[in-house]
Amino acid sequence: MSRVAGLVVASLLLAACGSAPKPRPDPYAGEAGSRVRPLPDRGAASVDALPPAPNCVPPREHDESLYTAGGLYAPGVADSAPPVAIDVSNIPEPVPRREPKSRYGNRETYSVLGRTYRVMDSAEGYKERGIASWYGYKFHGRHTSSRERYDMCAFTAAHKTLPLPSYVRVTNLDNGRSVVVRVNDRGPFHAGRIIDMSYAAATRLDMKRSGTARVEVEALMGPDDTRFADAVPPTPARPAPPPPRAAAPVPANRWRGPVPPAADRPLAPPTPMGIGPQVVQVGSFGDRMNAERLVQRLADAGLDGAELDHAIVGERSVWRVRFPAQAVEAAQALAARILDSGLATPRLFGAEP
Missing domain, CATH: 3.30.70.1070 (Sporulation related repeat)
Structure with a gap:
């Protein structure tokens, strides 16, 4: 009888070993809808530990036929988080510095959806409280109003009237978190909102899930701002020019274009x-x-x-x-x-x- 029992146990063990293991879930697979499911807890180390989340995703392709001047880009297409979870914890915030006004996006006035906006001459003294929103993967890689590419993984923002670029500190009034962003785009054009944050900035402020947050926006520096002289290292004095000498010949494979006028x-x-x-x-x-x-x-x-x-x-x-x-x-x-x-x-x- 003991021999029969041993054979039964052995057969059960072999059956268990031969069964297929349960497939591991894809940690970056998104659920249906416009949001990515939260990552499981990474606190306990195990053989099934998840790989690190990427810092960003490749830019999207954009169909500019979906944009009409004076309107919005692809108004019938919903915005969303990136298709995979990304980690923005190691991305540095921008350091405010003096920059010239962008060649684009700084017209004195412009109109969107039938409303005219007047661009501020200076960001100095700007401080406002209101509702912030964020924009994400729908616009990732598309040109902003300043003609820079929108990078959802950089700390940037869109504002209707601040000169481009400007640097502002945005503070979430509900949790005290804050982030410095570089304003390089126009928007948001939804009623009651004062600033549109990049996906990375929204993550830093912990406002991704709610979509909006009560914030305070304070300008730190605008184009050609001279209030923060220590924000940019002073330009060292130029040394005395050396005695004139014959110019070296320019190699044939180098560009021979003239130096643009100062x-x-x-x-x-x-x-x-x-x-x-x-x-x-x-x-x-x-x-x-x-x-x-x-x-x-x-x-x-x-x-x-x-x-x-x-x-x-x-x-x-x-x-x-x-x-x-x-x-x-x-x-x-x-x-x-x-x-x-x-x-x-x-x-x-x-x-x-």
Whole structure:
């Protein structure tokens, strides 16, 4: 009898081993509707621990035939969170700095849905309380009113009348959370709302699920603002120019275009450092994805050719956004175009041997 019982137990064990394991749920699969389901608790470590959420998602394709001047973009299409959960905890908030007014989005007046809005001359002293909303994946990668690409994973916002760009601090009056955002777009055009936050900013304020929140918006800095002189390092005095010498020939594969007139630029291009061909650097980031986003923004503005350069600076890993070395005149002309775009403040470095 014991032998029969042993055979029964063994057969049951084999059946259990042969059954198919339960499939693991996809941690990033969204539910039907316009929101992504919350991620399970990651507190306990296990073999089934979820992979880290991505910092962002690729931009969407946009059909501009769905936009009519003076109206809204694709009004019949619902906005939503990204198709996968994203982690914005490591994305840095923007640091307010003096910038020239954007070439686009700063007309004295404009009209949307039959209502006319007047753009403020200055952001100085602006402070207002009201309702904030947020916009997300529907607009991800589409041009904003300033012609920059909307990045739902950057700390930006849309405002109806502040000059573009402006920096503001937005505080959620219900929970005390706050975030600094760069205003680079127009909106919101729904009644009773004073500012539209990016998805990342809404996440920081903990207002994604509710969709709106009571906030206080306070301007920190507007275009050409001089109240915060310490926000931008002072420009060092230029050294005395070296004695004139014969200009080096420009390589045949380098751009020979003229340097744009100074009157057409908001700032003078940087002074070359060293002699010979110059590298144009436009940014340095600890997060590679932030560096890649700047490369994309430059390309969208017609400034192609930026490359990522990885370096260790003071035991810190950084990703530098640079244009390859080129003749001094061409490098200064490129720097002037970058300044005109308002995307970055370039620096010139002598090419390494």
